[in-house]
Amino acid sequence: xxxxxxxxxxxxxxxxxxxxxxxxxxxxxxxxxxxxxxxxxxxxxxxxxxxxxxxxxxxxxxxxxxxxxxxxxxxxxxxxxxxxxxxxxxxxxxxxxxxxxxxxxxxxxxxxxxxxxxxxxxxxxxxxxxxxxxxxxxxxxxxxxxxxxxxxxxxxxxxxxxxxxxxxxxxxxxxxxxxxxxxxxxxxxxxxxxxxxxxxx
Amino acid sequence: xxxxxxxxxxxxxxxxxxxxxxxxxxxxxxxxxxxxxxxxxxxxxxxxxxxxxxxxxxxxxxxxxxxxxxxxxxxxxxxxxxxxxxxxxxxxxxxxxxxxxxxxxxxxxxxxxxxxxxxxxxxxxxxxxxxxxxxxxxxxxxxxxxxxxxxxxxxxxxxxxxxxxxxxxxxxxxxxxxxxxxxxxxxxxxxxxxxxxxxxx
Amino acid sequence: xxxxxxxxxxxxxxxxxxxxxxxxxxxxxxxxxxxxxxxxxxxxxxxxxxxxxxxxxxxxxxxxxxxxxxxxxxxxxxxxxxxxxxxxxxxxxxxxxxxxxxxxxxxxxxxxxxxxxxxxxxxxxxxxxxxxxxxxxxxxxxxxxxxxxxxxxxxxxxxxxxxxxxxxxxxxxxxxxxxxxxxxxxxxxxxxxxxxxxxxx
Amino acid sequence: xxxxxxxxxxxxxxxxxxxxxxxxxxxxxxxxxxxxxxxxxxxxxxxxxxxxxxxxxxxxxxxxxxxxxxxxxxxxxxxxxxxxxxxxxxxxxxxxxxxxxxxxxxxxxxxxxxxxxxxxxxxxxxxxxxxxxxxxxxxxxxxxxxxxxxxxxxxxxxxxxxxxxxxxxxxxxxxxxxxxxxxxxxxxxxxxxxxxxxxxx
DNA sequence: GAGTAATCGAGACGGTACGTCCCGTCTTGTT
DNA sequence: AACAAGACGGGACGTACCGTCTCGATTACTC
Numbered sequence: 014x015x016x017x018x019x020x021x022x023x024x025x026x027x028x029x030x031x032x033x034x035x036x037x038x039x040x041x042x043x044x045x046x047x048x049x050x051x052x053x054x055x056x057x058x059x060x061x062x063x064x065x066x067x068x069x070x071x072x073x074x075x076x077x078x079x080x081x082x083x084x085x086x087x088x089x090x091x092x093x094x095x096x097x098x099x100x101x102x103x104x105x106x107x108x109x110x111x112x113x114x115x116x117x118x119x120x121x122x123x124x125x126x127x128x129x130x131x132x133x134x135x136x137x138x139x140x141x142x143x144x145x146x147x148x149x150x151x152x153x154x155x156x157x158x159x160x161x162x163x164x165x166x167x168x169x170x171x172x173x174x175x176x177x178x179x180x181x182x183x184x185x186x187x188x189x190x191x192x193x194x195x196x197x198x199x200x201x202x203x204x205x206x207x208x209x210x211x212x213x214x
Numbered sequence: 215x216x217x218x219x220x221x222x223x224x225x226x227x228x229x230x231x232x233x234x235x236x237x238x239x240x241x242x243x244x245x246x247x248x249x250x251x252x253x254x255x256x257x258x259x260x261x262x263x264x265x266x267x268x269x270x271x272x273x274x275x276x277x278x279x280x281x282x283x284x285x286x287x288x289x290x291x292x293x294x295x296x297x298x299x300x301x302x303x304x305x306x307x308x309x310x311x312x313x314x315x316x317x318x319x320x321x322x323x324x325x326x327x328x329x330x331x332x333x334x335x336x337x338x339x340x341x342x343x344x345x346x347x348x349x350x351x352x353x354x355x356x357x358x359x360x361x362x363x364x365x366x367x368x369x370x371x372x373x374x375x376x377x378x379x380x381x382x383x384x385x386x387x388x389x390x391x392x393x394x395x396x397x398x399x400x401x402x403x404x405x406x407x408x409x410x411x412x413x414x415x
Numbered sequence: 416x417x418x419x420x421x422x423x424x425x426x427x428x429x430x431x432x433x434x435x436x437x438x439x440x441x442x443x444x445x446x447x448x449x450x451x452x453x454x455x456x457x458x459x460x461x462x463x464x465x466x467x468x469x470x471x472x473x474x475x476x477x478x479x480x481x482x483x484x485x486x487x488x489x490x491x492x493x494x495x496x497x498x499x500x501x502x503x504x505x506x507x508x509x510x511x512x513x514x515x516x517x518x519x520x521x522x523x524x525x526x527x528x529x530x531x532x533x534x535x536x537x538x539x540x541x542x543x544x545x546x547x548x549x550x551x552x553x554x555x556x557x558x559x560x561x562x563x564x565x566x567x568x569x570x571x572x573x574x575x576x577x578x579x580x581x582x583x584x585x586x587x588x589x590x591x592x593x594x595x596x597x598x599x600x601x602x603x604x605x606x607x608x609x610x611x612x613x614x615x616x
Numbered sequence: 617x618x619x620x621x622x623x624x625x626x627x628x629x630x631x632x633x634x635x636x637x638x639x640x641x642x643x644x645x646x647x648x649x650x651x652x653x654x655x656x657x658x659x660x661x662x663x664x665x666x667x668x669x670x671x672x673x674x675x676x677x678x679x680x681x682x683x684x685x686x687x688x689x690x691x692x693x694x695x696x697x698x699x700x701x702x703x704x705x706x707x708x709x710x711x712x713x714x715x716x717x718x719x720x721x722x723x724x725x726x727x728x729x730x731x732x733x734x735x736x737x738x739x740x741x742x743x744x745x746x747x748x749x750x751x752x753x754x755x756x757x758x759x760x761x762x763x764x765x766x767x768x769x770x771x772x773x774x775x776x777x778x779x780x781x782x783x784x785x786x787x788x789x790x791x792x793x794x795x796x797x798x799x800x801x802x803x804x805x806x807x808x809x810x811x812x813x814x815x816x817x
Numbered sequence: 818g819a820g821t822a823a824t825c826g827a828g829a830c831g832g833t834a835c836g837t838c839c840c841g842t843c844t845t846g847t848t
Numbered sequence: 849a850a851c852a853a854g855a856c857g858g859g860a861c862g863t864a865c866c867g868t869c870t871c872g873a874t875t876a877c878t879c
Binding site: 453530586616 | 656657730731733734736737738740743744746747751769770771772775779780782785786789790791793794795796803806807809810812813816817
């Protein structure tokens with residue numbers, strides 16, 4: 014008496030019945046708590062209590078607290094997903110990089126970026142998810158813009174644009190994660206100056 | 215005849231009586247365990263058991279497991295504290311950056327570097343210690359070498375050398391921490407090519 | 416329709432959700448361990464491990480290991496809560512005191528009685544609980560029997576019966592706790608002989 | 617090359633070289649601490665610190681903290697080692713028992729009596745030492761006095777005097793250890809009244 | 818009176834248990 | 849069926865003491 018039409022054995026929750034109220038409350042609570050204390054102080058129990066939610070409800074939908082933050086950033090940070098194209102490459106890069114620098118300089122955004130990246134060091138799944146859903150889309154948009162510039166003869170033809178993206182953005186992450194100096198507007202200017210023109214005479 | 219070097223600070227353990235055997239066993243155990251599992255799986259109890267040491271002995275001398283790793287790296291990694299000077303700037307940079315890249319590619323070193331930086335995201339003390347005792351000394355050596363080059367007219371005079379160091383090394387950290395691509399020799403070549411010559415035509 | 420029996424006191428665990436399995440396992444483990452080693456060797460961790468229970472589950476319901484033993488005795492020893500009344504006072508006392516003497520002579524019962532009383536010396540809460548839930552009920556039953564006897568003219572009317580109870584039972588505790596001589600049947604006989612008749616000619 | 621004239625292998629400390637200053641400081645500290653907090657709060661480290669003494673010095677001369685208390689009581693409490701003999705048995709008993717009752721009512725003495733007896737429940741050595749050095753000598757003196765009275769025809773000849781001593785003193789210990797009611801002068805009167813005359817009409 | 822050996826103060830050591838926090842699972846009504 | 853609530857078995861935390869062990873720095877006997 015096989016009933017292949019009723020698949021669910023027991024373990025897959027039905028997303029249709031999911032409570033949006035609970036979902037939002039959890040995302041909010043996670044971001045709030047991450048802002049109030051450092052990422053390491055973030056706990057599932059803390060999120061559940063703040064959100065007024067049972068722990069099971071969290072575990073039903075997310076595999077880890079990093080996954081919650083990830084979803085929160087994905088949802089809340091969708092606005093930064095665009096890349097200007099005014100025709101002036103350097104200006105466009107400056108605009109976009111400044112936007113990133115400002116985000117990194119904001120305590121809240123910095124808090125959960127750092128938390129997420131810290132979590133990624135111990136969890137390959139998180140690492141992959143961060144790259145795929147946060148980093149990659151933005152890198153791709155940047156490459157797209159650079160490709161146009163390269164076609165227009167504004168950039169050397171022998172360079173890999175993914176490498177250039179790294180060269181431009183890595184210093185921002187460097188300061189964010191290594192806490193050597195704060196991420197500022199002037200850093201963006203300096204990076205562009207050096208990376209585009211080169212350090213040698 | 216009061217000597218200004220009054221020794222005892224205040225109810226702190228006496229370093230003269232410290233057991234070097236225990237200290238080495240703890241550093242060894244921490245590195246071994248960090249290599250076997252990810253940093254997040256590292257526990258004080260695990261280190262104590264592996265080292266055959268009481269937990270109090272660890273807490274007496276280190277405030278956190280990150281501090282243990284830090285000391286281990288400081289001690290074991292002292293050899294990398296030098297910067298070549300053959301007269302050829304680009305070659306010297308390539309030599310040194312390659313060394314760093316190789317370290318980042320080694321599973322053990324990567325494990326505790328990543329662990330340490332992850333911990334720094336949630337603990338300003340760790341962050342400061344990482345910068346002061348690991349990053350800063352090496353950056354300073356690099357700046358020293360770059361200063362010579364700048365004086366010799368090999369580099370533009372209008373650039374801040376600390377910024378240049380960031381531009382060169384940040385992409386290595388970027389890949390290490392963001393797990394986009396592996397850190398390789400060819401990355402070093404690419405960085406040098408781009409950073410020294412510039413991306414524009 | 417507000418009911419005056421407002422249930423939740425304040426952030427206390429909910430007894431309705433309590434696991435009876437865990438409770439019994441903990442009581443059993445505590446008694447077993449107390450029988451195997453002396454009370455001083457009894458540890459919360461040992462009980463938890465033996466019972467296959469998390470430590471928190473113990474701390475959630477009992478404030479100390481003495482409280483566990485107390486509950487175990489209360490529950491297991493409920494059968495001894497009765498006092499014979501055959502009409503013959505001396506015989507009834509002998510019956511009841513013999514029962515107590517036998518219990519004191521049993522290694523297991525002696526172990527936790529002694530442990531509990533020892534703990535009471537350093538913890539007023541335990542002391543109060545021992546008196547209220549173990550001693551008092553049994554003393555009251557004895558006083559009740561003695562009251563009948565006094566009314567029947569079998570005892571002097573000028574004596575306080577609580578004092579008489581003390582005189583009868585104290586020597587049993589004396590030997591139990593001071594380890595001078597074992598508690599035996601003949602001790603009971605001697606006490607009754609002396610206490611009822613008097614030592615003087 | 618046997619040198620039987622130099623016996624000491626390594627383990628027996630030489631009492632001649634013992635520091636009386638340290639010994640007194642340790643006894644004082646133990647009594648003080650036992651008075652300030654309950655016996656369970658008494659620690660070897662606490663005693664050592666309070667006495668300004670190394671822990672080794674304690675362990676060299678005493679096997680346990682109970683042994684320290686025992687020695688302290690033996691030394692300080694020697695004064696109570698005497699028994700009056702005015703010719704009036706009941707008066708003499710009252711005098712001596714009152715003295716004991718007063719000691720039990722004193723917080724300090726009660727504290728370490730209770731501590732010592734508590735410790736005896738978990739350590740047969742302590743139990744034996746308490747009986748031999750504290751209880752027995754005093755019981756013997758009492759028996760001695762009672763023997764005289766029995767010979768003088770003041771007591772029944774068929775009674776064991778050790779049993780009578782128990783009957784008289786046990787109720788004092790009962791209240792001391794079970795914390796039912798305080799030990800008072802009137803309790804002494806009651807005990808004597810009941811024990812000497814008997815409870816029956 | 819100098820040499821020497823044991824005791825002293827101090828406290829670091831390898832351990833055990835403490836009581837707490839949080840994990841991820843489970844169970845019990847409620848909606 | 850998903851929800852809020854929270855008890856459960858478990859593991860690690862950081863602390864307090866245990867009893868042992870090494871250190872110099874006094875002693876106090878021996879030669």
